[in-house]
Amino acid sequence: MSAHRLVEKGYRVAVMEMGRRWRPEDFPRTSWSIHRWFWRPKLGLRGFFNMRLFRRATIFHGCAVGGGSITYANTLLRPPDKVWDMGSWAGLADWKSEMPRHYDTACRMLGVVQNRILGPADNLLKRAAESLGVGHTFYRTSVAVFQPPEGESGGNTFPDPYFNGEGPERTTCVGCGGCIMGCRYGAKNSLDVNYLYLAEKHGARVFPETKVVGVRPLAGASDGCAGYEVETVRSTAWIRHNRRRFTCRGIVFAASALGTMELLFKLKENGSLPAISDQLGKHVRTNSESLVGLRIPGYTEDLSKGIAIGCGIYIDEHTHVEPVRYPSGSDTMMFLTTLLTGGQPGPMRIALWMKNLVVSLLRHPLKTLRLFRPSGWARESIILLCMQALEGHIDMRWERPWFWPWRKWLVSRGERIPTFIPQANRFAEQFAQLAGGTAMSMLPEILFNVPGTAHCVGGCIMADSRDHGVVDYSNRVFGYKNMYVCDGSMVAANLGVNPSLTITALAERAMSFISPAACTAWNDAAEGSGERSCESTAATRSG
Ligand SMILES: Cc1cc2nc3c(=O)[nH]c(=O)nc-3n(C[C@H](O)[C@H](O)[C@H](O)COP(=O)(O)OP(=O)(O)OC[C@H]3O[C@@H](n4cnc5c(N)ncnc54)[C@H](O)[C@@H]3O)c2cc1C
Numbered sequence: 001m002s003a004h005r006l007v008e009k010g011y012r013v014a015v016m017e018m019g020r021r022w023r024p025e026d027f028p029r030t031s032w033s034i035h036r037w038f039w040r041p042k043l044g045l046r047g048f049f050n051m052r053l054f055r056r057a058t059i060f061h062g063c064a065v066g067g068g069s070i071t072y073a074n075t076l077l078r079p080p081d082k083v084w085d086m087g088s089w090a091g092l093a094d095w096k097s098e099m100p101r102h103y104d105t106a107c108r109m110l111g112v113v114q115n116r117i118l119g120p121a122d123n124l125l126k127r128a129a130e131s132l133g134v135g136h137t138f139y140r141t142s143v144a145v146f147q148p149p150e151g152e153s154g155g156n157t158f159p160d161p162y163f164n165g166e167g168p169e170r171t172t173c174v175g176c177g178g179c180i181m182g183c184r185y186g187a188k189n190s191l192d193v194n195y196l197y198l199a200e201k202h203g204a205r206v207f208p209e210t211k212v213v214g215v216r217p218l219a220g221a222s223d224g225c226a227g228y229e230v231e232t233v234r235s236t237a238w239i240r241h242n243r244r245r246f247t248c249r250g251i252v253f254a255a256s257a258l259g260t261m262e263l264l265f266k267l268k269e270n271g272s273l274p275a276i277s278d279q280l281g282k283h284v285r286t287n288s289e290s291l292v293g294l295r296i297p298g299y300t301e302d303l304s305k306g307i308a309i310g311c312g313i314y315i316d317e318h319t320h321v322e323p324v325r326y327p328s329g330s331d332t333m334m335f336l337t338t339l340l341t342g343g344q345p346g347p348m349r350i351a352l353w354m355k356n357l358v359v360s361l362l363r364h365p366l367k368t369l370r371l372f373r374p375s376g377w378a379r380e381s382i383i384l385l386c387m388q389a390l391e392g393h394i395d396m397r398w399e400r401p402w403f404w405p406w407r408k409w410l411v412s413r414g415e416r417i418p419t420f421i422p423q424a425n426r427f428a429e430q431f432a433q434l435a436g437g438t439a440m441s442m443l444p445e446i447l448f449n450v451p452g453t454a455h456c457v458g459g460c461i462m463a464d465s466r467d468h469g470v471v472d473y474s475n476r477v478f479g480y481k482n483m484y485v486c487d488g489s490m491v492a493a494n495l496g497v498n499p500s501l502t503i504t505a506l507a508e509r510a511m512s513f514i515s516p517a518a519c520t521a522w523n524d525a526a527e528g529s530g531e532r533s534c535e536s537t538a539a540t541r542s543g
């Protein structure tokens with residue numbers, strides 16, 4: 001996103017991305033193509049989806065030219081206004097009056113529309129919500145998808161419908177439910193077909209499979225006012241890493257919450273960027289998320305059809321539920337699901353889960369075995385993504401774990417966040433009963449007492465000073481000049497909705513403050529020490 005706005009302002013821009021570039025026809029048909037889905041290049045897996053296990057959370061994230069948008073479910077929602085009064089960004093700007101225009105810009109760029117394609121899973125959720133008295137909260141999601149006109153089938157290709165013909169041609173959505181596996185039809189508005197496409201068209205250079213491993217200020221100016229040297233390696237190489245060095249005057253970190261934290265920890269520790277705030281890694285949030293679900297063996301309709309997340313409901317004031325689907329044949333998620341189990345986290349919950357399993361096997365042996373049959377899982381299952389906009393966070397640190405003391409890693413610390421949301425479990429049970437299915441939990445949540453999230457944010461949060469955060473109210477890194485963080489790590493509150501639209505809108509806002517290249521003084525700094533130039537100075541100062 002930032003690349004496009006910087007190119008527009010006349011800067012020469014290079015985008016370093018450790019993931020691969022993808023074309024629609026290269027995406028895997030199902031999740032069984034592990035090597036084209038998962039990202040673990042050292043094991044020969046060169047996909048776009050990554051899963052990192054920490055003691056406090058299992059974090060799912062994307063890795064590709066286009067970032068997480070390649071694997072996300074393209075649900076782009078605005079959070080409730082109350083999130084701007086929570087966390088360390090409260091009071092830093094008049095968010096409620098400033099943000100709507102940046103959300104509008106982000107929505108226009110990403111082609112966000114209300115979902116018109118409701119699949120069987122959406123209709124089932126709607127009926128369950130109505131039966132349970134929360135039918136009025138049902139809504140169709142806002143999605144970044146090129147949809148066919150009402151009543152028409154998808155799969156038709158049109159010249160660019162979004163950017164007055166400047167963008168690539170697009171094909172209308174067929175409702176295959178495959179968004180999370182990458183859209184093989186060219187209907188999903190991932191960043192590579194809007195922001196990045198336009199940035200490249202106007203001169204930005206994208207370096208795929210290029211991992212940034214070093215950033216240090218140039219020519220002895222320790223605050224970066226003379227620019228930076230960026231060191232990269234080839235991320236997919238086993239032997240020849242093709243180490244390269246680039247120089248630049250300014251730098252935008254946009255490597256996701258985990259990626260930016262990891263890189264900045266390394267750079268702070270090795271002395272390249274020692275002035276990064278000690279708040280790095282603090283206040284990492286998981287959207288207070290929990291994944292439950294249900295499987296309805298033998299269900300007559302195909303629950304994998306529709307858009308990955310086509311609708312949502314609120315089961316109470318704080319708890320937001322969205323039905324998520326995988327495309328037909330993507331049944332590997334079955335291995336992560338099991339019978340729904342509540343109870344106290346820890347050994348007691350594991351014991352309760354085993355008891356549930358044994359009782360179910362004894363009472364309904366065939367029915368239970370059908371629940372754990374991989375074949376047909378995606379067609380018969382609905383995952384319920386439950387999120388809460390409530391306070392709660394963990395911390396990340398850069399430490400040597402006891403099991404691998406030779407090098408430092410990102411490790412999670414702090415108070416445990418709840419592994420499940422009791423209201424969500426209750427809802428899953430009631431939903432399953434109404435639909436004639438069985439409610440399911442995520443197995444790692446029960447076995448390891450670790451919640452899973454695809455929405456990790458924070459760690460370089462916005463704050464009023466380096467004592468409370470890593471970046472200021474316009475994303476400038478405390479302690480350095482012409483250095484910004486524009487990704488999920490800046491987010492300073494649990495949003496309670498999927499975060500990508502907010503990340504994009506905040507990045508739009510940050511870029512709106514940057515001077516055009518022709519009149520930049522290259523001394524943009526946080527904490528009011530930087531002299532802003534041209535008209536953006538006024539914009540920044542007024543917040
Ligand atoms: C399965 C799934 C479904 C999701 N669905 C939704 C959804 O429907 N709606 C929503 O709002 N959000 C969704 N998300 C979350 C969303 O993808 C992320 O919140 C969002 O992409 C984060 O944006 P970001 O700018 O912080 O970083 P990202 O989009 O993650 O981009 C960071 C990029 O930086 C690269 N990188 C990292 N380190 C380095 C390095 N050292 N050198 C070079 N490159 C590096 C990574 O490869 C990655 O491509 C989903 C996530 C997953 C995993």
Ligand code: SF4
Nearest residue numbers: 173174176177179183
């Ligand atoms: S539902 Fe299928 S066609 Fe539509 S955006 Fe998702 S992957 Fe593409």
